[in-house]
Amino acid sequence: MALTLYVDTARWRAHHKHVQEQFPGLVPVCKGNGYGFGHERLAEEATRLGSDVLAVGTTYEAARIKDWFGGDLLVLTPYRRGEEPVPLPDRVIRSVSSIDGVYGLVGARVVIEVMSSMKRHGVSEQELAQLHAAIENVRLEGFAIHLPLDRTDGSDAVEEVIGWMDRLRAARLPLHTMFVSHLKAEELARLQQQFPQTRFRARIGTRLWLGDHDATQYSGAVLDVTRVAKGDRFGYRQQKAASDGFLVVVAGGTSHGVGLEAPKALHGVMPRAKGVARAGLATVNRNLSPFVWGGKQRWFAEPPHMQVSILFVPSDAPEPKVGDELVAHLRHTTTQFDRIVDR
Structure with missing residues (x-):
């Protein structure tokens, strides 16, 4: 995986x-x-x-x-x-x-x-x-x-x-x-x-x-899926689940560059407002992951680990299965892949 x-x-x-x-x-x-x-x-x-x-x-x-x-x-x-x-x-x-x-x-x-x-x-x-x-x-x-x-x-x-x-x-x-x-x-x-x-x-x-952005795509394989109920504790820091859903363990962690982001030059009111909003969410441990499932980028359940990330997928979304692959929007210049596949 x-x-x-x-x-x-x-x-x-x-x-x-x-x-x-x-x-x-x-x-x-x-x-x-x-x-x-x-x-x-x-x-x-x-x-x-x-x-x-x-x-x-x-x-x-x-x-x-x-x-x-x-x-x-x-x-x-x-x-x-x-x-x-x-x-x-x-x-x-x-x-x-x-x-x-x-x-x-x-x-x-x-x-x-x-x-x-x-x-x-x-x-x-x-x-x-x-x-x-x-x-x-x-x-x-x-x-x-x-x-x-x-x-x-x-x-x-x-x-x-x-x-x-x-x-x-x-x-x-x-x-x-x-x-x-x-x-x-x-x-x-x-x-x-x-x-x-x-x-x-x-x-x-x-x-x-x-x-040509459409010529390449990163994907992380699902390694484990665990159902959780609101209030269940999980992870290294034993946080509580905010609602019912699934903890999804996906290949791709800090050693791959997941969760790392280079500073950006922001121009205009809207980009700055979005930057402030992201910073505000981060202070309450809400960080959007690069992984997509069910047509949406999913939130990190906790900060990414060295080789995997744990995502929270709410119960109203399709349940991921082990072996599924999640598209990941990652920056090429900061990402290290496990394998490259030509197709």
């Missing part, structure tokens, strides 16, 4: 091809937990797409995935002097976001990140003059810019990239390749048309692997 990730493989791969057609020169991204699919699986899918470069998050991920992908590996986390050395093959390309970092990678293949409106990391405009000397002792694979997802100020992503292209050109730095993140297909096409001598390569993860 398991928490299973079901994949409509033909549909999933058709989406990959569609994204690849929209973004010529696409660089797939495989980082974290492999977007819920695992590094090995995404390395195989990138190979199937014919990708010559696969982007990973860290040097540790590059070390793990190097035996699964035969092309170049682009490490997205910028190099810092003093970091733990990790043995890597020459086909690994390091990202660098500082002049000092470039000097620290003599002989290495590097991509230099410039500071975008994200203001996360990157070489500033004032530092460009120092790059000429710094890049003499590295193998420059190109520049990169990581753009924000939302532009609440109404600014134009293309104009931001153009601004950097103009600065790099004015500094007489090589512009053969520019790696970009979070651009739309039409925006990428605009840039390619305006700068035909530069190859723009979109680094894409979420849109590529998770863009």
Whole structure:
């Protein structure tokens, strides 16, 4: 009995091809937990797409995935002097976001990140003059810019990239390749048309692997069902059942990522009101689970355990049976499955 990730493989791969057609020169991204699919699986899918470069998050991920992908590996986390050395093959390309970092990678293949409106990391405009000397002792694979997802100020992503292209050109730095993140297909096409001598390569993860929500589905198997009456005590904390119903033990607990949620940026009155309501319910031990039964998301009976969750299903709903599977609305990037099933 398991928490299973079901994949409509033909549909999933058709989406990959569609994204690849929209973004010529696409660089797939495989980082974290492999977007819920695992590094090995995404390395195989990138190979199937014919990708010559696969982007990973860290040097540790590059070390793990190097035996699964035969092309170049682009490490997205910028190099810092003093970091733990990790043995890597020459086909690994390091990202660098500082002049000092470039000097620290003599002989290495590097991509230099410039500071975008994200203001996360990157070489500033004032530092460009120092790059000429710094890049003499590295193998420059190109520049990169990581753009924000939302532009609440109404600014134009293309104009931001153009601004950097103009600065790099004015500094007489090589512009053969520019790696970009979070651009739309039409925006990428605009840039390619305006700068035909530069190859723009979109680094894409979420849109590529998770863009077709209906191609994948998590499901947790029912392990046990126990009927309870109002007032019966149950669980680790011996709480009382609020009404008659069923305690349903389903595969999927904290070790799988069930019950874990990343903070969200809330915009507008309604989303904020819902957030306040959820917080209020949590103070009285009412937490909605990701599991669906009888057409509704069901409440946790108590906080999820390490490998299972206990749900409360009221008596007016169909009684689950051992072996049934409950669809689970889980976030791919925080979920670890027991098994993956292609169908």
